[in-house]
Amino acid sequence: MLQSFNKQLQKLELQLKQCNYDCKIVTQNESNSLYISWQYSDFQTCVEKDEQCLDVVHNRAPIINIREWIVYSKTFLVPVLYFQVYCNGHFVSKLDELEQLLNCHDEHLHEAVGMGDHPIESGICWFIHPCQTKSFFDNWSLSINESRYLDTWLSYIQCKFAFLCVPFYESRLHATKQQSELQG
Amino acid sequence: MNKQSNTRDLVWNGSLSISVTTESSPLCYMTNIPRLSYIAFILDEVRKILCPNEKLDNCWLEFEGVPLKSHWPIGVLYDLYTATDPDAPRSPVLWKLVLHYDNFPASQLIPCNEPTTFRTLFFNALKESDYVRNKSASYILSLSNSATEELWTSIQKHDFEVYQRFIPRLRSAKYDQLPVRIYITPDTPVVQESVSCKETLGSMLHKTLPKLFPSQNIAVLAKAIVHGISIPLSTNMNLLNQELCYTDGFVHIVIHML
Numbered sequence: 404m405l406q407s408f409n410k411q412l413q414k415l416e417l418q419l420k421q422c423n424y425d426c427k428i429v430t431q432n433e434s435n436s437l438y439i440s441w442q443y444s445d446f447q448t449c450v451e452k453d454e455q456c457l458d459v460v461h462n463r464a465p466i467i468n469i470r471e472w473i474v475y476s477k478t479f480l481v482p483v484l485y486f487q488v489y490c491n492g493h494f495v496s497k498l499d500e501l502e503q504l505l506n507c508h509d510e511h512l513h514e515a516v517g518m519g520d521h522p523i524e525s526g527i528c529w530f531i532h533p534c535q536t537k538s539f540f541d542n543w544s545l546s547i548n549e550s551r552y553l554d555t556w557l558s559y560i561q562c563k564f565a566f567l568c569v570p571f572y573e574s575r576l577h578a579t580k581q582q583s584e585l586q587g
Numbered sequence: 588m589n590k591q592s593n594t595r596d597l598v599w600n601g602s603l604s605i606s607v608t609t610e611s612s613p614l615c616y617m618t619n620i621p622r623l624s625y626i627a628f629i630l631d632e633v634r635k636i637l638c639p640n641e642k643l644d645n646c647w648l649e650f651e652g653v654p655l656k657s658h659w660p661i662g663v664l665y666d667l668y669t670a671t672d673p674d675a676p677r678s679p680v681l682w683k684l685v686l687h688y689d690n691f692p693a694s695q696l697i698p699c700n701e702p703t704t705f706r707t708l709f710f711n712a713l714k715e716s717d718y719v720r721n722k723s724a725s726y727i728l729s730l731s732n733s734a735t736e737e738l739w740t741s742i743q744k745h746d747f748e749v750y751q752r753f754i755p756r757l758r759s760a761k762y763d764q765l766p767v768r769i770y771i772t773p774d775t776p777v778v779q780e781s782v783s784c785k786e787t788l789g790s791m792l793h794k795t796l797p798k799l800f801p802s803q804n805i806a807v808l809a810k811a812i813v814h815g816i817s818i819p820l821s822t823n824m825n826l827l828n829q830e831l832c833y834t835d836g837f838v839h840i841v842i843h844m845l
Contacts, residue, residue: 432778432795477781478719478766487694494694517711518697519658525774526694534714534724 408475408482409435411553415473418574421581426570429472429523436474436523441570443467443488443505465490467504471567473553474522479533480547481540482556485521486567487528501529505566515563531564594830595754598814599623599747603665604679607648609637609686616686621745622662622814623834626655627705628743633686641688644700648684653773654692655684657699658708660833666812666841667770673817706739709835716836717757719766719781726756742834750834757836765828769795770841782824788840789820799842812841 412428412435419426419439426439444464468489476483488495488504495501498513514532521528539559545552554575561568601623607616616633626648634646648655650668665671665682691698699705714724730738741749762784769778769792782791788811789803799809804820811818813831818840827838 431776478715478779496693496698517707519708519711520656520777522779523776525776527697532711534718 405434405475405547407548407550408552411550412437412473415553415557415571415574418578419570422570422574422577424570424574431523434475434477436472438470438472438523439570440468440470443469443566443569465504466492469567470528472523472528476533479537481533481536482553483522483530483533483536484560484564484567485523485528485530487521487526496527507564507566511563531560531567595751596747598831599745599750601662601814603661603682605661605682605684607633607637607684607686609688612637617681620661622660622665624661624745625659625705625709626657626661626664627699630657630699634688637686638688642700644698645688645691647687647691647696649687650682650684654695656696658697658705660835660839662814663770663833663839663841666815666843668773670843671815672843673812673815709739709742710735712835712837716766719764720762720836757832762828765824765838766836767791767824767838767840770839771796771799784823784825784828786824787820788818788822788824788827791824792820792840796842799844806845809842809844812843813838817843 409428416426416428416437424439424441426437429436429438470487470489472485473482474485475481488501490500490504495504496518498516501507501516502512515535516529517532518527518529536556536559540556543555545555557568557571557575561572565572599621602619602621604619605617608614614637616636618629620629630646630648631643633648634641634643638646648657650664653668655664655668669680669682671677671680697704697708710727714727717724717727737749738753740746741753764781765784767780767782769780771778778795780791780795782795786794787803789800792800792811793803796809800820801807802820806820811820813827818827818831824838831838833839
């Protein structure tokens, strides 16, 4: 059953690599997951004077690194997005801090995002609750064997958690553009 | 008292003696804590006695340099980190832990400073275990607010009389699949599986961890420990579910190398 899903993960990995994202397929207990690491860009400008008293614009935004994993849940039978956020090298473990850093203020965030044991590594991480995802796919009658399953799931996640889906959005945009150029 | 309820009583009443010290205090916190309980339930009490001026945010317990996860059952932590062989004769043990209140290992431990944090975690686990059994978290989600409070309080206070009212639905024998968590070493990720009730422990472990359990029938390289007891590989998974399930609905199995 997961053969098609694994192929879709591999296709996504390729698309992400074409956009120069650091990503790889991780295999554990005969299951494949997609890992991606990227830097969240934000700009908080400040203007300072240099030695010649000229104005220089600096970006004083904190350095935010995001590590994400797309893992197929054997419990809920849907993909789950797990993620870790690091701010200036420090692991973000409070939801309020996450909201502020990623500018993702949403009253439903506290219900939608949880923290738990990392499914691939030995630490902890955030994850997006998968319970609603199952209902979404049931309503669509979309099978995991269909080639657009992973893309559909990404679109669903992106609607609610765009701040986590930047690489996926970019890579799909890039792939669409490439396809248009080929057809054109 | 029938055999089944006797086993459940023994499991419910299983406890560990622990002592907690900290660098800055001459005091020592000592208690018996149920194996089914969690560090999250006692951390604030420990803090108030040993370092009342420190914030709960920054507090964490450690054993031999390893941070202890406050959201794992304490019996699992003991079996995993001490690797005490249940089959070897030994004297009663006092598990010595250390309290820290700085350098919180944020990527390893979930902070339990908010009262709702651990409760949310616990109920997420319970919903997931319910989902495995029922193909939906319908039982847990259908609990009224007062029933949810009752269940939570019974777990916090370790009140079997109240908790047992929830057992029939939580661990009914009619389910096909059981949720299992397997702990191999302290630094490997937990293996979580949904397993068939009809399997034996040996067949399940042989399928899930074939390198550690090359045989379904004989523990050649490793053995399975649940609640500090070495479990024969011939044990039926449904029996583990009925008798040895934890309060979060999972059967937690620690693997010890032979």
